Amino acid sequence: MRDAVGGVQSLLVLGGTSEIGLATARNLTRGRTRRIVLAARDPSAAEGAADELRGLGTEVEVVPFDARDFSSHAPLVDRVFEGPGDIDCALVAFGVLGDQEHLARDGIAAVDAVETNYVGAVSVCIPLAERMREQGHGVIVVLSSVAGERARKSNFVYGSSKAGLDAFAQGLGDRLHGSGVHVMVVRPGFVRTKMTAGLDDVPLSTGPDAVAEAIADGLRRNAHTVWVPTPLRFVMSALRHLPRPLFRRLNV
Amino acid sequence: MSTSTDAGAASGARDVLLSGWGRTAPSRAELVEPGSREALAEALAGAGPRGVLARGLGRSYGDAAQNAGGRVVAMGGLAELREIDTGRGVVTVDAGMSIHDLTRELLPEGLFVPVSPGTAHVTVGGAIAADVHAKNHHRDGSFCDHVLAFELLTPSGDLVTVTPTDEPDLFAATAGGMGLTGVVLSATLRLLRVESAYMVVDRERAHDLDDVMGRMAERDHEYRYSVAWIDCLARRGSLGRSVLIRGDHAPAELLRNGRRDSALAPPGGVRLAAPPWTPPGLLRRSTVRVFNEVYYRAAPEHEVGRLEHLSSFFYPLDSVRNWNRIYGPSGFLQYQLVVPYGREDALRGALERLSGAGAPSFLAVLKRFGPQRGLMSFPIEGWTLALDVPAALPGLGALLDGLDELVAGAAGRVYLAKDSRLRPDMLAAMYPRLGEWRAVRERADPAGVMRSDLARRLDLT
Numbered sequence: 001m002r003d004a005v006g007g008v009q010s011l012l013v014l015g016g017t018s019e020i021g022l023a024t025a026r027n028l029t030r031g032r033t034r035r036i037v038l039a040a041r042d043p044s045a046a047e048g049a050a051d052e053l054r055g056l057g058t059e060v061e062v063v064p065f066d067a068r069d070f071s072s073h074a075p076l077v078d079r080v081f082e083g084p085g086d087i088d089c090a091l092v093a094f095g096v097l098g099d100q101e102h103l104a105r106d107g108i109a110a111v112d113a114v115e116t117n118y119v120g121a122v123s124v125c126i127p128l129a130e131r132m133r134e135q136g137h138g139v140i141v142v143l144s145s146v147a148g149e150r151a152r153k154s155n156f157v158y159g160s161s162k163a164g165l166d167a168f169a170q171g172l173g174d175r176l177h178g179s180g181v182h183v184m185v186v187r188p189g190f191v192r193t194k195m196t197a198g199l200d201d202v203p204l205s206t207g208p209d210a211v212a213e214a215i216a217d218g219l220r221r222n223a224h225t226v227w228v229p230t231p232l233r234f235v236m237s238a239l240r241h242l243p244r245p246l247f248r249r250l251n252v
Numbered sequence: 253m254s255t256s257t258d259a260g261a262a263s264g265a266r267d268v269l270l271s272g273w274g275r276t277a278p279s280r281a282e283l284v285e286p287g288s289r290e291a292l293a294e295a296l297a298g299a300g301p302r303g304v305l306a307r308g309l310g311r312s313y314g315d316a317a318q319n320a321g322g323r324v325v326a327m328g329g330l331a332e333l334r335e336i337d338t339g340r341g342v343v344t345v346d347a348g349m350s351i352h353d354l355t356r357e358l359l360p361e362g363l364f365v366p367v368s369p370g371t372a373h374v375t376v377g378g379a380i381a382a383d384v385h386a387k388n389h390h391r392d393g394s395f396c397d398h399v400l401a402f403e404l405l406t407p408s409g410d411l412v413t414v415t416p417t418d419e420p421d422l423f424a425a426t427a428g429g430m431g432l433t434g435v436v437l438s439a440t441l442r443l444l445r446v447e448s449a450y451m452v453v454d455r456e457r458a459h460d461l462d463d464v465m466g467r468m469a470e471r472d473h474e475y476r477y478s479v480a481w482i483d484c485l486a487r488r489g490s491l492g493r494s495v496l497i498r499g500d501h502a503p504a505e506l507l508r509n510g511r512r513d514s515a516l517a518p519p520g521g522v523r524l525a526a527p528p529w530t531p532p533g534l535l536r537r538s539t540v541r542v543f544n545e546v547y548y549r550a551a552p553e554h555e556v557g558r559l560e561h562l563s564s565f566f567y568p569l570d571s572v573r574n575w576n577r578i579y580g581p582s583g584f585l586q587y588q589l590v591v592p593y594g595r596e597d598a599l600r601g602a603l604e605r606l607s608g609a610g611a612p613s614f615l616a617v618l619k620r621f622g623p624q625r626g627l628m629s630f631p632i633e634g635w636t637l638a639l640d641v642p643a644a645l646p647g648l649g650a651l652l653d654g655l656d657e658l659v660a661g662a663a664g665r666v667y668l669a670k671d672s673r674l675r676p677d678m679l680a681a682m683y684p685r686l687g688e689w690r691a692v693r694e695r696a697d698p699a700g701v702m703r704s705d706l707a708r709r710l711d712l713t
Contacts, residue, residue, distance in 0.1 A: 001705050
C-alpha cells in the first residue's frame with residue numbers, strides 16, 4: 001500500500017534496464033519499497049541490477065517485456081498483478097532516442113522508435129490502469145520528456161513520440177481521477193545516461209539520480225506533473241510561445 | 253468504475269474514494285450501506301476477493317477504515333439505541349450509533365459514556381475496533397474495559413455474543429482488533445453516573461517538560477480526567493511548556509440556580525465550519541507559533557474549580573465541522589506514541605526531535621496511561637504523546653521512522669488508529685502479542701475475508 005508520506009511498498013519498472021528506472025528503484029528502496037518487478041526486454045541484462053537491489057534488502061523479480069510485442073502486454077500485466085500482494089507503483093521507463101539523422105530519413109526506423117516510445121506505452125498502460133483500478137489504488141509514473149513539449153527539428157521523431165505519450169498519460173490520469181489510481185507525468189530535460197552518450201551536454205542537464213529524487217518527491221507530494229530540474233517548466237513555457245520562424249532558427 | 257460481480261448483495265452499492273480523517277492515501281472501495289442486519293450479513297457474504305470491512309464515521313486518521321478494491325460496509329444505518337437500564341446504569345446500543353448521539357440520550361438520565369475520546373463523532377463499533385481511550389485512562393482504562401458484551405457477526409456468517417468471560421479470546425482480539433475479526437453489531441456498555449453535564453476544571457501552566465510531568469505524576473491520581481497541551485514549537489529551556497487541564501464531572505450542588513435547571517442538557521451541535529477549500533501552506537510555522545503562544549499566554553497561571561460544559565471539555569474541536577480541512581489538500585497525519593514509565597528519556601527525545609524539526613504542529617497532547625489488558629489495545633502503563641503534522645512536511649517520513657525506532661527501543665508503541673505510515677517490520681516489536689492476536693483472528697476469519705488498507709500496509713493479518 002501507499003502511505004501518507006508517499007512511500008510505496010511495491011514497484012513495477014517497465015524498462016527494467018533503464019538507468020532512470022533503476023535509479024528510481026534504488027531511491028525508493030531507501031523508503032518503503034520492499035518488492036520490485038523489473039520488466040526488461042533482455043532479462044539477463046537486468047539480473048545484475050536485480051542482484052544489486054536484492055543486496056539492498058528488496059525482493060526482486062525479473063520478467064521479460066518487449067515494448068513492441070503488443071499482444072504480450074496484457075498477459076504480462078496480469079501475471080505481475082497475480083504475484084504476492086499489490087503493485088503500488090508502476091514506472092513506465094522504457095524508450096529509445098535513436099539517431100535523429102537516421103530516423104529522419106528511414107521511415108521504418110522512425111516507426112520502430114515511435115512504436116516503442118508511444119504505441120508500446122499505450123499498449124501496456126491500458127491493462128496496467130485496468131488492474132490498478134480493480135485494485136482500488138496505485139500510481140502510474142510515466143517518463144515523458146521536455147522534448148515532447150514542442151518538437152524540435154533536431155529530434156522531432158523522439159519528441160513527437162513523447163508528445164503523444166505525454167498527452168495520453170494526462171488524459172489517462174484525468175480519466176482515472178476518483179478511482180484511487182493516480183498518474184504522474186515526469187518531464188526530464190537532458191539526462192546524462194547511456195541513451196544520450198556521445199551527445200553534447202546542454203544547460204540544465206541532469207542525471208538519473210536527480211530524476212529519481214524528483215520522482216520520489218513527486219510521490220510524496222502526490223504531484224501530477226514533475227519537471228526535472230524544476231526551472232525547465234518555465235524555460236519550456238517560454239520556448240513553447242516562440243514564433244515558429246524564430247524557434248526554427250534556434251539551435252536546440 | 254468497476255461494477256460488482258455480486259449484484260444481489262450489493263444492490264445500492266456504489267464506488268467511492270475513501271480516506272481517513274487525515275485525508276492522505278485515498279483508495280477506492282465499493283460502499284454498501286445496509287439498513288438491516290440481514291442486508292449487512294448479505295453484504296459480508298457477497299464480499300469479493302479483496303474482502304470487506306466495516307466503517308463508522310471515518311475518524312481514524314490513516315487507512316484503518318479503507319479497503320482498496322474491496323467492499324466497505326457503512327454502519328450508519330444500524331444505529332438504534334436498543335435498551336437502556338437506568339437502574340443498573342447499562343445501555344445496549346447498535347454499533348453504528350455515535351458517541352455524540354448516545355450522549356444525547358444518556359445525559360438526561362444522568363448517565364455518561366465512561367470513556368469518551370477527543371471527538372464524539374466516533375461510532376460505538378469504531379470505539380471497540382480501536383479500543384479508544386480518553387483523558388481518564390490512568391483511572392478508568394480503555395473503552396473496552398467498560399464493554400460488558402457485544403454481538404459479533406463473523407465473516408462466516410455466525411452471530412456470536414462475546415463477553416470477556418464467555419469468549420475471552422474473541423473479546424480480546426476484537427478489542428483494538430481494527431475491525432479484522434468480524435463486524436460488531438451491538439454492544440452493552442457499563443455507564444458512568446453523573447449529576448450534571450458540566451465539568452469542574454482546574455487549569456495550570458507548566459513552564460517546561462519536567463514541570464508538567466512532575467505535576468502530572470504527583471497529582472493526576474486526584475483527578476478523573478487529566479490532559480496537558482504542549483506547545484511543541486517551544487524549544488530549549490521552554491521545551492515542553494504546556495497548559496495542564498484536569499477535572500471531573502461537576503456535582504449538581506456546584507451549579508448556580510440557572511444552570512441547575514438545565515444541569516443535564518446534552519451537548520450542542522456544530523457552531524463553526526472550516527471552509528471547504530484551504531490554500532496549501534496555511535499552516536506555516538509562523539502562524540502556528542503565534543497560535544500556540546496565544547494559547548499558552550491566555551491560560552491562567554493557576555485556576556481552580558471553573559465550571560465548563562462537558563462538550564467543550566471533551567470535544568473542543570467538534571464545534572468546528574471538518575476542521576481536518578485546514579491542513580489543505582495534501583492532508584495531515586497524527587503521530588501518537590506511548591512509552592512506559594521510567595522511559596521519560598525517550599519521551600523527551602521524541603519531543604526534542606519534533607520541536608527541532610520545527611514541524612508546524614498545533615498543541616501536542618500529553619497524557620498518562622494506567623495498566624491495560626488486551627492483545628492489540630494501544631495503551632500501556634506510561635506516557636502518551638500525540639500531535640498533528642502536515643503530511644507534506646519535507647523529511648517527515650524519515651523523522652517519524654526515527655521516532656518509531658526510539659519508541660520501539662523504549663518498549664513503547666504507536667497507535668494504529670492514528671497510523672498511516674509505520675514500517676511493517678516495526679509492528680511485532682511494538683505489539684509483542686501480535687502472534688497471539690493473529691492466531692485468534694485466523695480462527696475467527698480463516699478465509700481472510702476481513703481486510704483493510706491498514707492490514708495490507710502493515711501485513712497485519
